[in-house]
Amino acid sequence: xxxxxxxxxxLLEGIHACHVRMILHRDLKPQNIxxxxxxxxxxDFGLARICTLPIxxxxxxxxxxxxxxxxxxxxxxxxxxxxxxxxAGCIVGEMATGIPLFSxxxxxxxxxxxxxxxxxxxxxxWPGVDKLDHWKSSFPKWTSAKLKPISEARPQMGRExxxxxxxxxxxxxxxxxTSRRAKNHEFFRHQGxxxxxxxxxxxxxxxV
Numbered sequence: 001x002x003x004x005x006x007x008x009x010x011l012l013e014g015i016h017a018c019h020v021r022m023i024l025h026r027d028l029k030p031q032n033i034x035x036x037x038x039x040x041x042x043x044d045f046g047l048a049r050i051c052t053l054p055i056x057x058x059x060x061x062x063x064x065x066x067x068x069x070x071x072x073x074x075x076x077x078x079x080x081x082x083x084x085x086x087x088a089g090c091i092v093g094e095m096a097t098g099i100p101l102f103s104x105x106x107x108x109x110x111x112x113x114x115x116x117x118x119x120x121x122x123x124x125x126w127p128g129v130d131k132l133d134h135w136k137s138s139f140p141k142w143t144s145a146k147l148k149p150i151s152e153a154r155p156q157m158g159r160e161x162x163x164x165x166x167x168x169x170x171x172x173x174x175x176x177x178t179s180r181r182a183k184n185h186e187f188f189r190h191q192g193x194x195x196x197x198x199x200x201x202x203x204x205x206x207x208v
Contacts, residue, residue: 001156004095005191009183010040015088016179018042019081022051028087029064030094051080065110066090066100070121071173073111075133082173085182089168093147096154096161101169107134118171119144126172160187 011033018025025032025048032044069086071079093101101117104110111134115121120142121129129135147162147169157165164187167177177185 001154002191004092005188007035007040007095008092009188011042011088011091012179012183014040014042015081015084016183018048019051019084019179024049024051024081025084025087027064028084028091029067030091031064033091065104065107066102068107068110069173070111070114070171071132073107073114074129074135079173081179082176085168085176085179086173088179088182089165093150093165093169096157096165097150098153101150112140114171115139115142117145117147117149118169121171126174129172158187158190160185160190163187 015025015028023045025042025045027044027047028042032042034041034043067087067090069079069083072083090101102110102113104113119125120139123130130137147165150165151157151162154161164177164182164185167185168182170176
């Protein structure tokens with residue numbers, strides 16, 4: 001558990017270091033994370049892009065399928081740092097349980113697995129979701145399982161750990177946690193592993 005907590009925060013610290021520099025990684029997955037004596041490092045920036053404001057359209061054919069955010073699976077071409085936060089939530093959940101959370105065999109299969117665990121979004125929980133290109137009114141209407149499979153597999157996560165995952169694995173990208181909030185989450189304070197090193201800010205002092 002201690003290693004899982006430490007690597008989770010180092011991952012979030014690394015993502016935050018990218019985001020304050022306006023860099024979207026766009027392909028976060030376990031295979032693109034290196035762990036050594038110095039700790040965790042994020043690698044393979046082949047799909048990374050500079051995020052500009054206002055957000056411009058990007059291709060939706062990014063991010064390995066199992067770690068791809070629901071807005072991309074549903075056809076959105078305008079997205080920002082929140083897609084990396086979704087991938088981070090998938091990775092943290094996988095470290096907790098030992099298995100991928102959304103191992104779909106297709107885009108449809110992956111979004112279905114996401115809905116089964118997190119609940120089917122609607123206009124109340126995610127305004128505008130029914131306007132996305134790949135949204136189907138025929139999607140089954142699941143209610144959220146409140147991450148019960150994760151809490152059963154790793155009860156040591158506790159209330160704080162499940163809350164951290166809930167903020168990252170949020171179907172609505174508008175209210176998904178930022179890297180700044182996630183790396184400073186109470187979960188790490190509770191575990192006594194909150195890192196205090198300052199992260200250099202970009203010249204524009206962008207808050208993410």
